[in-house]
Amino acid sequence: MDRQQAEERLAQLKDELNEHNHRYHVMDAPTVSDAEYDRLMRELKELEAQFPDMVTPDSPSQRVGGVPLPFFEKVEHSSLMLSLGNAFSFENLQDFDQRIRKASGRESIDYVCELKIDGLAISVRYEDGLMVRGATRGDGQTGENITSNLKTIRSLPLRLTEPITLEVRGEAFLPKREFERINEGKAEKGEALFANPRNAAAGSLRQLDPRLAAERALDLFLYGIGEIEGREIPETHTKSLEMLTRLGLKVNPDRVTVKGIDDVMDYVDYWREHRLDLGYEIDGIVIKVDDLALREQLGTTAKSPRWAIAYKFPAEEGVTILRDIAINVGRTGAITPTAILDPVTLAGTTVQRASLHNEDFIREKGIKLGDSVIVRKAGDIIPEVVEVLEQQRTGDEREYEMPTECPECDSELVRLAEEVALRCINPQCPAQTREGIIHFVSRGAMNIEGLGEKVVSQLFREGLVRGPADLYDLTEEHLLPLERMGKKSVENLLAAIEASKENSIERVLFGLGIRFVGSKGALVLARHFGDLYKIMEADQATLEEVNEVGPKMAESVVTTFDNPEVKETIRRLEEAGLNLTYKGPVAKPVEEMDTPFAGKTVVLTGTLEAMSRKDAGAQVEDLGGKVTGSVSANTDMLIAGEKAGSKLKKAQELGVRVVEEAEFLTMLEG
Template sequence: MERAEAEQRIQTLRTELEEYNYRYHVLDDPTVSDAEYDRLMAELLRLEEVYPDLVTPDSPSVKVGGEPLPYFEKVEHRIPMLSLGNAFSFDDLQDFDERIRRLSGRESIDYVCELKIDGLAVSLRYEDGVMVRGATRGDGRTGENITQNLKTIRSLPLRLRELVTLEVRGEAFLPKKEFERINRVKEERGEALFANPRNAAAGSLRQLDPKLAAERTLDIFLYGIGEMEGVQNPLTHTASLDLLQKLGLKVNPERVTVKGIDDVMDFVNHWREHRMELGYEIDGIVIKVDDLALREQLGFTAKSPRWAIAYKFPAEEGVTVLRGIEVTVGRTGAVTPTALLDPVTLAGTTVQRASLHNEDYIREKGIMIGDHVIVKKAGDIIPEVVGVLTEQRSGEETPYEMPTECPECGSELVRLEGEVALRCINPQCPAQTREGIIHFVSRGAMNIEGLGEKVVTQLFAAELIRGPADLYDLTKADLLPLERMGEKSAENLLAAIEASKKNSLERVLFGLGIRFVGSKGAQVLAAHFKKLASLMEAERDELEAIDEIGPKMAESIVTYFETPEVRETLRRLEQAGVNLTYRGPDLEETPLADTPFAGKTVVLTGTLASMSRQDAGARIKALGGNVTNSVSKNTDMLIAGDKAGSKLKKAQDLGVRVVEEEELLSLLGEQE
């Protein structure tokens, strides 16, 4: 076949295969047999092999897999992928509804109810209708680029049915039948089985060979839009889902829009009884406010949107025998007991360890070694011992006493006033140091790929590291003797350590593990002080004056930075080239000193005519601004759109600079 003829045939095949995919996976209305689809795909592959220069990133042939990747790149989410608050009872749902009605001033709220798919949350970006990137949720701000693996999902279009640019969120999952097929194959090969479909889906998408992902028939449901250009913004979530389906994206049909919380609870009851009839796993119901303008009014907490909640189905319980109790020392010195159990299957996973919380919990429950205990997965995630079957005791059970000395360093364990946990207060305790390093490199902190708990433990045992700063002195010669560490792995790990030096200050602060300073507190501190040196010299009164920083956190911060060992660690981090200044989201490669928003704290309110507040916020962040939800004395600028309300009045009362839309466009470079 001549090139011109082949090019025309390739385009025809792509159009036909895209249409068949859409009919089969989105509309559930197949118009061609599987055999015919496979025949057309085989023909396309043959032609693209002859004319490789005609292969495009959006060709359906991509779905059979590409070349293995050396590693996953990091992806910064322009709009964070926040987790949802949880409800475990109808009382929780009613509290949620009352809060929404009180905050909105409305008597009744329209909600959208959707099935909570038990899979892997992902973000997809399409530009001019073509898929250009797919990423995992990660820690909500930073995920992994798994574009090539996501492209193998047949129900996921590589080209939308309209030329729009958007970022869309969804849940990739493995259908039950495919999960069973994969485990049968693994069993035949003598390989370890996947514990549940969620693990199988994550394992398929988070491995480096797209061909392996293509061998597993993953599926996906899309449920939300992060940002969008080229199409009129919908007014409701219901309209958003309809738009996604119109664009060719797969949306779960098992959804309803209802008025009031009573209908929400009816929907929950129905699927609690019928969830096993589905071809995929769900672990609850997601309830969202339908009105998108009301969502903006309701806003967000530090961790989740106020306008949505996830009802989690009641946890599955099981009975097993407690064979022993193991205690571990965390990075703050807290000693935590863990039950060692005979294996028991809960919610599709095998459980052999479960939380016992603390010494008081063991005593209150009357737990003894050898007891038959009731174990459940709290929120279908964390196993815990919740009760004892005392009637099944044989008399051979033995009481358990918590240790009086630290199992790692031998120091006396103490219980601080007002706390329930026993604690090792030796600052040189190796367990605390090791756990502190594990926290420092974790995804939410410095996010050093390949430096997990096992590698840190090996490095610690070999006395190669004794604190975070030691990580930046590691060499290939240090790493190669480690178990399962080849030359390429060592090079990748050193590259990841080097890359972590570019992180913004808030990641360093969170990674240091300052007591009472979580990820949100670290973000607030970094945005306020901009440089670590300024924070280190801050006094208690100055810290307490900052929104969201209370007396306990302020005291902890001052005490932490007064410690000589801490100051030496920070000096070494700076000497190693670790960035200790605040860069804000997505600012690592952009010179920002000369932008009108650089280092400014900005609040947006009202309705903008030229863009959404979300778009404006993203662009301000890209120019070095820190966008927050509430006006305070630390606010530098209020962007006031049409119908600006109480935030405008508060800004005026505080003397905060007020910027209207015309001036905003000028500051953003939209007008001359």
């Protein structure tokens, strides 16, 4: 094939594949089989490999980048991405409608009602029809450039049907089926599950490696225009959505345009009953004034448009019987009670267990075995016992007594000073040992893929593993006889165990499960000392000299490494070939840092839009700050997100500097 023929065939293949993508992912009306689609894609990639200078940004082969990003760049939105005010009742909606009618002088208002997708707000920019950038909402003015990850969403066109320049807003989300698939995989590996589809979507889009985002079948709906060049925006929101559809963008079909608030409430009622029929999560309904000129007249507040509101569905509750209380023993010996319930359906899933936290929680709620209880799925995800229905008691209910002995090893349970949890303090407790190994291999620690909870439990049950060091003695002969262990999976597991030997020291340190040493504390110690043996040799006073290491952590580290069994474990790990040194970048001493946070004590409160509080705290610490959980006279700065509560009030009373999110993001950028 000569160059001209290749150019013609490439154009034909791109058009065909883009059309098939649109029909499958946007219109839900595929016209070719998966095999035929794959054949066309292979042909495209082979031709592009022969003529690499003909590869264009809108080629279907360019959806998944091959190189992880070092970080996400900041992006300025063309216009503010405002958050919405909330309504929690029909009275709130009627008040909203009354304000609109009063301000406009109209007797009735046309509204557009849209499903409120429980996902991540995004902005996508096209120039001359070509997708050039995608970003998170961030603080509404500045977001993060996630173009590579958004390109992996197949319902998002890389080129529009017309050469138009515009910025569109929408919501990226993870379909329910994909969410369940991902969590099933995580459960098999013994990894922490995503709490809900929204967290999973946000986590996927904030992966620095787009190949990881591509593994998750994200989807999206576009719902508005932020900017448009060379063309007038239609006079109504309804028509603007129709225009987006003509441009090849995916717009939610389950929207309606209605006249008056009564029809809005009917729409809310319908979806409150039918939300579980959808293939994705929604947490409410968005109501917008349809007339764009009226929107201009109504204007916005500092944070929200006056012409739109979000009706939030209440958390779903159900009544069931608490039949029993099961006791779990964690890796630190903490005893956690779990309610065993008669099955009850909440938010489309069957709930049979709910956390009871600790003995004090059971006493405060007055919980008895056999009680009728109200169970709620907080955020439609986490089951919790809300209330005991004492009026429904029959007299057959029984008081529950917490055990005095460990259910795993029969050792006496104790309650340590200043702790609410009962604890098994037997270091030989098999439950703690098993949980400790599960923690050692987890993603946050040694990250040994394939060693999930079930596999570790099986190894423990068969007597093949009694501690972390035993993992490095495993062979094919040990693993092949185990359940669900074929030759390929055994080879992969042994390769993952071998690869873990190269981890930096902070993973080993965190994996040992030392009390009061989390992943952050492990990193602090690793950066400071650089070598595991230097940490082991340090006394308490030396450890406390390290920034962010307090007396409890220091004492726990010394006590742990004074234990002969721990010393033997370290010796065996080193003998097995594990790296015991720090491999990451060495932070400058705080006194040498020139940042707004260097040497400052910082507290974070409320909800941040641009990142989690955990990520924000990590960035503050990287810039020399010390993050604490409570406000005191020693606090230098309070970072306040949305819904900041008592900490904000206390900071204001003490005269502590309060920094809002927009200013905080500017400070991070230096």
